[in-house]
Amino acid sequence: xxQANKREIIERTFRERYGGEPKIxxxxxxxxxxxxxxxxxxxxxxxxxxxxxxxxxxAPRDDKTVSxxxxxxxxxxxxxxxxxxxxxxxxxxxxxxxxxxxxxxAPVPRGFNAVFGGDIPIGAGLSSSAALxxxxxxxxxxxxxxxxxxxxxxxxxxxxxxxxxxxxxxIMDQFINIFGKKGSALKLxxxxxxxxxxxxxxxxxxxxxLDTRVKHSLASSEYNTRRAQCEEGVxxxxxxxxxxxxxxxxxxEFLRDHEADLDPTVYRRCRYVVEENQRLLAGADDLARGDVxxxxxxxxxxxxxxxxxxxxxxxxxxxxxxxxxRSGLSIGSRMMGGGFGGCTINLVKRDASEKFIExxxxxxxxxxxxxxxxYQVEIESGAAFL
Ligand code: GLA
Numbered sequence: 001x002x003q004a005n006k007r008e009i010i011e012r013t014f015r016e017r018y019g020g021e022p023k024i025x026x027x028x029x030x031x032x033x034x035x036x037x038x039x040x041x042x043x044x045x046x047x048x049x050x051x052x053x054x055x056x057x058x059a060p061r062d063d064k065t066v067s068x069x070x071x072x073x074x075x076x077x078x079x080x081x082x083x084x085x086x087x088x089x090x091x092x093x094x095x096x097x098x099x100x101x102x103x104x105x106a107p108v109p110r111g112f113n114a115v116f117g118g119d120i121p122i123g124a125g126l127s128s129s130a131a132l133x134x135x136x137x138x139x140x141x142x143x144x145x146x147x148x149x150x151x152x153x154x155x156x157x158x159x160x161x162x163x164x165x166x167x168x169x170x171i172m173d174q175f176i177n178i179f180g181k182k183g184s185a186l187k188l189x190x191x192x193x194x195x196x197x198x199x200x201x202x203x204x205x206x207x208x209x210l211d212t213r214v215k216h217s218l219a220s221s222e223y224n225t226r227r228a229q230c231e232e233g234v235x236x237x238x239x240x241x242x243x244x245x246x247x248x249x250x251x252x253e254f255l256r257d258h259e260a261d262l263d264p265t266v267y268r269r270c271r272y273v274v275e276e277n278q279r280l281l282a283g284a285d286d287l288a289r290g291d292v293x294x295x296x297x298x299x300x301x302x303x304x305x306x307x308x309x310x311x312x313x314x315x316x317x318x319x320x321x322x323x324x325x326r327s328g329l330s331i332g333s334r335m336m337g338g339g340f341g342g343c344t345i346n347l348v349k350r351d352a353s354e355k356f357i358e359x360x361x362x363x364x365x366x367x368x369x370x371x372x373x374x375y376q377v378e379i380e381s382g383a384a385f386l
Contacts, residue, residue, distance in 0.1 A: 050377040312335075
């Protein structure tokens with residue numbers, strides 16, 4: 001379904017269900033070019049917002065009730081502003097979590113009606129959840145004129161996920177949702193939150209996402225485990241240098257020197273993160289020089305790190321990357337996002353993309369016996385009212 005179409009459905013549903021004229025927010029999903037599982041280690045990431053989004057039709061009410069309608073899952077959930085409790089419906093918790101965070105800063109003055117839905121595939125690693133969280137943070141800030149700045153909105157949306165949904169995610173997904181810029185990726189230092197836009201518009205290359213359709217249900221528990229393992233590594237390494245606060249402070253040499261001091265699994269987790277930060281900085285230089293081939297090689301290396309050291313891949317993702325690499329038609333390919341399912345991101349020459357997609361589909365179905373979904377994406381701007 002086209003985006004315009006989806007937006008119309010959301011708007012129409014709002015009028016039918018609640019009446020009146022809503023405001024519409026477009027809140028995008030994201031890709032990440034390089035820098036995976038580095039954000040919560042105070043490292044670097046390079047995400048970009050995409051042309052797949054959640055649309056939120058929203059208007060204030062006169063009472064203190066919040067009424068949510070989720071078009072894609074045909075769901076409805078109402079709750080009073082005074083009682084923000086975890087809902088039995090998981091989609092509602094992304095919104096309640098944001099209202100909860102905002103209420104901790106200052107009371108949200110009134111309730112609201114909202115209808116939402118979109119075309120970000122759920123559970124595919126494109127941050128449909130952050131699109132809801134940050135999209136609602138942005139929407140509430142505007143309709144109630146709360147006056148929060150962009151970074152405050154990002155942090156509230158992230159804390160909603162951490163505290164209400166219970167995933168200890170980093171800041172990447174919510175940050176790019178709010179700060180995304182058309183035609184550019186964003187290089188973010190997750191320690192200082194300094195960022196640069198990296199132009200990524202090219203007539204020659206395109207981004208192709210290949211979706212295993214394996215839902216990453218394991219992801220949240222394993223995600224929290226990875227985070228704990230990185231923290232364990234930092235604790236152990238701090239015994240040898242008390243200036244170490246995060247893996248950001250650890251050089252590859254220092255880590256190697258202390259291999260014997262770490263649990264072997266924790267060592268491999270740390271090695272991946274330390275190498276990935278270096279790869280990202282070198283990759284940003286590649287892009288600045290216009291050397292996409294060198295950048296693409298780093299994507300393959302990242303995949304190997306995520307597969308062997310960080311162990312967040314799965315057979316389906318590995319098969320897709322292997323097929324892409326062997327095809328000779330992909331400049332770079334790797335699993336993307338939290339892992340255990342979802343998509344690979346592929347950097348492909350535009351004029352070879354059709355051939356690439358056809359070839360991967362065929363070889364993958366021969367090898368794994370399943371079909372994939374394919375999304376060719378463009379880089380769009382962050383959450384905004386239309
Ligand atoms: C998820 C999290 C992000 C980030 C990625 C992995 O998308 O929400 O904060 O950690 O996984 O890079």
